[in-house]
Amino acid sequence: xxxxxxxxxxxxxxxxxxxxxxxxxxxxxxxxxxxxxxxxxxxxxxxxxxxxxxxxxxxxxxxxxxxxxxxxxxxxxxxxxxxxxxxxxxxxxxxxxxxxxxxxxxxxxxxxxxxxxxxxxxxxxxxxxxxxxxxxxxxxxxxxxxxxxxxxxxxxxxxxxxxxxxxxxxxxxxxxx
Numbered sequence: 001x002x003x004x005x006x007x008x009x010x011x012x013x014x015x016x017x018x019x020x021x022x023x024x025x026x027x028x029x030x031x032x033x034x035x036x037x038x039x040x041x042x043x044x045x046x047x048x049x050x051x052x053x054x055x056x057x058x059x060x061x062x063x064x065x066x067x068x069x070x071x072x073x074x075x076x077x078x079x080x081x082x083x084x085x086x087x088x089x090x091x092x093x094x095x096x097x098x099x100x101x102x103x104x105x106x107x108x109x110x111x112x113x114x115x116x117x118x119x120x121x122x123x124x125x126x127x128x129x130x131x132x133x134x135x136x137x138x139x140x141x142x143x144x145x146x147x148x149x150x151x152x153x154x155x156x157x158x159x160x161x162x163x164x165x166x167x168x169x170x171x172x173x174x175x176x177x
Contacts (some may be wrong), residue, residue, distance in 0.1 A: 003042070018121060023076055025076060029080065040062055043058075044066055079120065099117070101168035104161060105160045116136045
């Protein structure tokens with residue numbers, strides 16, 4: 001079929017999450033459902049009482065806002081039921097698995113630190129990368145002194161694993177050294 005725009009569905013993200021990530025999602029769900037949604041419903045009701053809804057910007061805005069909240073709550077309901085909280089590090093703490101903090105040295109000697117987390121808690125600016133990312137997949141099972149090759153748009157990047165730890169500092173992970 002020439003010219004079709006079909007895209008295969010993306011696979012579901014892995015169900016793994018840290019305890020902190022799970023609690024953050026639960027707190028978001030509770031805040032949306034018990035605090036924000038009732039406030040928006042009340043504001044929507046007040047805007048609807050003002051008369052002509054077709055030209056009522058406040059009504060249109062609140063209706064859209066309510067739809068976004070409901071969509072996120074539905075997603076969180078489904079996702080929270082499927083998640084598996086990883087409580088303990090793996091038995092082989094010398095290898096890279098979920099929850100590992102990893103230091104990588106590139107060819108220029110620049111060291112970057114990453115932590116492998118669930119898809120729902122990634123924060124690249126803090127060095128938290130999804131376990132489903134190409135980099136994390138390349139790192140899984142590796143240990144200190146192992147080489148990793150990543151195919152990037154700019155070419156192949158070679159990295160060396162310099163540290164593997166499961167005690168990750170909560171502060172900014174990605175430091176140039």
